[in-house]
Amino acid sequence: MPFAAAFDEPEDLVGAAASLHDAGVPLWHLAFLDPGMVRARGLGDGYLLFGAYPAERAPVVEEVLRETFESHRGRVLPSAESYRAWGERFFPMAPSRPTPTSAQRKLVPMTELAEALLATRDLSTDPAVQGTVSRSGEVILLTFDAQEEGWTRR
Numbered sequence: 001m002p003f004a005a006a007f008d009e010p011e012d013l014v015g016a017a018a019s020l021h022d023a024g025v026p027l028w029h030l031a032f033l034d035p036g037m038v039r040a041r042g043l044g045d046g047y048l049l050f051g052a053y054p055a056e057r058a059p060v061v062e063e064v065l066r067e068t069f070e071s072h073r074g075r076v077l078p079s080a081e082s083y084r085a086w087g088e089r090f091f092p093m094a095p096s097r098p099t100p101t102s103a104q105r106k107l108v109p110m111t112e113l114a115e116a117l118l119a120t121r122d123l124s125t126d127p128a129v130q131g132t133v134s135r136s137g138e139v140i141l142l143t144f145d146a147q148e149e150g151w152t153r154r
Contacts, residue, residue: 002083007048017032019071020068023064026061028053031050031089033048040151043085050082106141108141124145124148128145
């Protein structure tokens with residue numbers, strides 16, 4: 001079952017991701033996008049936290065997701081938008097697209113995620129970031145230059 005929530009501030013996104021990880025919510029996948037990557041994927045504006053869980057875990061997971069998003073000022077997205085975010089999880093890699101050339105990878109502990117997200121602004125004038133939260137609490141950050149990749153209008 002895909003889920004997604006939108007956040008206006010990076011601190012709220014990071015807080016929600018950390019809360020879900022710390023609570024040990026049984027998810028299949030937990031990832032996020034910064035505003036640059038949200039725009040590149042055509043998913044709106046702001047920060048996006050998304051993922052999926054097995055349908056049989058819904059009674060355990062859904063209440064925790066709702067409470068976590070509310071406590072961190074997130075807006076739960078409708079099912080159709082959640083499915084769309086989930087369907088785009090492999091962007092920008094696709095057989096029909098050229099391989100991105102501006103990708104920078106970084107592995108950071110959850111405790112350093114807020115600072116790492118802010119630091120991506122120093123890497124590019126038009127950053128687009130996606131992150132994946134691991135079960136160990138580390139986050140894999142992929143940072144791209146959206147303008148260099150042709151994901152923004154010049």
